[in-house]
Amino acid sequence: MSADTTLAFDASCHIFTGCGFPAPGLHTFVYKPIFTVAGFEFTKPMLLALLGSVLIVAFFWAAFNKPKLVPGKVQMIGEAGYDFVRRGIVYEIIGKKDGEKYVPLMVSLFFFVWILNLWSIIPLAQFPVTSLIAFPAGLALIVYVLWVSLTFKKHGFVGGWKNITGYDKSLGWVMPLVVVIEFFSNLLIRPFTHAVRLFANMFAGHLLIVMFTLASWYLMNGIGIAYGSVSFLMVLVMTVFELFIQAVQAYVFVLLASSYIQGALAKSH
Amino acid sequence: MNALFLAAEEPQNPLVPHLDELVIGLIAFVIVFGFLAKKLLPNINKVLDERREAIEGGMEKADEAQTEAQSVLEQYKAQLAEARHEAARLRQEALEQGTVLKEELRAEGQRQREEIIAAGHAQIEADRKQAALSLRQDVGKLATDLAGKLVGESLEDHARQSRTIDRFLSELEEKAEAAR
Numbered sequence: 001m002s003a004d005t006t007l008a009f010d011a012s013c014h015i016f017t018g019c020g021f022p023a024p025g026l027h028t029f030v031y032k033p034i035f036t037v038a039g040f041e042f043t044k045p046m047l048l049a050l051l052g053s054v055l056i057v058a059f060f061w062a063a064f065n066k067p068k069l070v071p072g073k074v075q076m077i078g079e080a081g082y083d084f085v086r087r088g089i090v091y092e093i094i095g096k097k098d099g100e101k102y103v104p105l106m107v108s109l110f111f112f113v114w115i116l117n118l119w120s121i122i123p124l125a126q127f128p129v130t131s132l133i134a135f136p137a138g139l140a141l142i143v144y145v146l147w148v149s150l151t152f153k154k155h156g157f158v159g160g161w162k163n164i165t166g167y168d169k170s171l172g173w174v175m176p177l178v179v180v181i182e183f184f185s186n187l188l189i190r191p192f193t194h195a196v197r198l199f200a201n202m203f204a205g206h207l208l209i210v211m212f213t214l215a216s217w218y219l220m221n222g223i224g225i226a227y228g229s230v231s232f233l234m235v236l237v238m239t240v241f242e243l244f245i246q247a248v249q250a251y252v253f254v255l256l257a258s259s260y261i262q263g264a265l266a267k268s269h
Numbered sequence: 270m271n272a273l274f275l276a277a278e279e280p281q282n283p284l285v286p287h288l289d290e291l292v293i294g295l296i297a298f299v300i301v302f303g304f305l306a307k308k309l310l311p312n313i314n315k316v317l318d319e320r321r322e323a324i325e326g327g328m329e330k331a332d333e334a335q336t337e338a339q340s341v342l343e344q345y346k347a348q349l350a351e352a353r354h355e356a357a358r359l360r361q362e363a364l365e366q367g368t369v370l371k372e373e374l375r376a377e378g379q380r381q382r383e384e385i386i387a388a389g390h391a392q393i394e395a396d397r398k399q400a401a402l403s404l405r406q407d408v409g410k411l412a413t414d415l416a417g418k419l420v421g422e423s424l425e426d427h428a429r430q431s432r433t434i435d436r437f438l439s440e441l442e443e444k445a446e447a448a449r
Contacts, residue, residue: 026283029283040289041289042289042293045290046289046290046293049293049294049297050293050296050297050300052297053297053300053301054300056305057304057305057309060305060309061304061309063313064309064312064313065308065309066312067312068316069316069320075313078313082310082313103310104302104305104306105302105306107310108298108302108305108306111301112297112298112301112302129294132287132290133283133284133285133286134286134287134289134291134294135290135291135294137286138286138291138294138295139294139298142295142298196284199283203283
């Protein structure tokens with residue numbers, strides 16, 4: 001498929017018509033800007049990200065703006081979600097005393113990541129915003145800056161470095177090796193993997209759904225319809241599977257963020 | 270799917286963040302974080318605390334009531350036990366008193382009976398003596414009279430007369446004793 005094609009796929013392109021399969025690829029993740037202001041290109045994923053923010057705020061506004069002692073339906077759902085992150089992740093990983101301060105961040109992260117993932121299977125949106133590395137990278141950056149600064153604030157300059165590099169005299173001659181590995185693993189690779197884990201999962205999931213969707217359409221000609229129906233079944237299966245993965249990845253992202261912060265607050269070894 | 274437009278240029282490396290997207294992503298997140306952290310979560314935290322207090326308060330009240338009920342029950346049981354004890358004590362006392370009284374009455378009755386018997390015996394003895402004396406006099410007189418009549422003469426000598434009678438009677442008595 002040539003790059004100058006304006007549509008991701010040609011609606012009239014079917015099998016046995018001499019038309020090749022319009023396979024999805026990197027171009028699937030590139031959108032033409034909706035509008036451009038002073039060189040700033042505003043695209044559909046950006047719109048979805050902002051819309052996601054609005055949805056989350058609207059939901060929690062409805063749930064928590066005027067909370068009642070005996071909760072209504074919306075408040076009950078909001079409380080369940082809030083409690084899931086607070087008790088299920090933050091209290092579990094960081095602990096109740098130290099963790100309370102980071103609950104708002106983790107709750108925001110979880111629901112933000114989740115809704116950005118969720119856009120993948122919402123009709124008309126149908127794009128996981130987190131499959132663009134910039135979005136997970138921004139969030140991972142926030143967590144990174146927080147845990148690095150917390151580490152130095154908690155342990156001082158030398159203590160901070162010891163915490164990050166896993167400095168421990170009892171390791172003996174292995175220590176230099178450990179320090180080098182830990183330095184790279186914690187300070188350089190960790191933020192990268194944190195962001196890429198989420199990005200790659202959503203990227204791959206979206207690619208699969210798009211591929212099966214395109215294939216279903218492409219195969220709708222003659223005997224191809226039989227294969228196409230299988231492909232369409234796969235679309236449904238993948239959609240349900242993605243629904244699961246989206247929640248899992250949001251959970252993992254927040255779980256990791258919590259464990260990084262817990263590591264920063266923990267006593268140096 | 271029609272919304273899927275391709276950018277005019279070649280797609281860039283998917284691992285290199287697009288600066289515009291990064292900025293928008295951060296802004297979108299800050300919106301969420303700002304609302305949740307500054308307003309909505311403190312709101313719900315307050316209510317959750319209130320709810321917990323209300324529940325704990327209710328539980329505390331229930332605990333208090335339970336404790337009070339327990340103490341009242343203890344008190345009641347103690348009083349009941351005391352009352353039972355008192356009743357048992359009174360009964361025991363009455364029983365003891367009754368026994369003593371009965372013993373006294375019995376002793377009194379015994380004493381009176383013995384007195385009466387003794388008095389009876391004494392009376393009988395006195396009567397017998399009286400009767401014996403009067404009988405002896407009567408018999409003596411009769412015998413004297415009879416002897417006087419038989420002899421035809423009055424036995425003047427009273428002393429001798431009396432001695433004779435006495436001897437006679439003594440002999441009679443001795444005979445009676447011997448015969449017995």
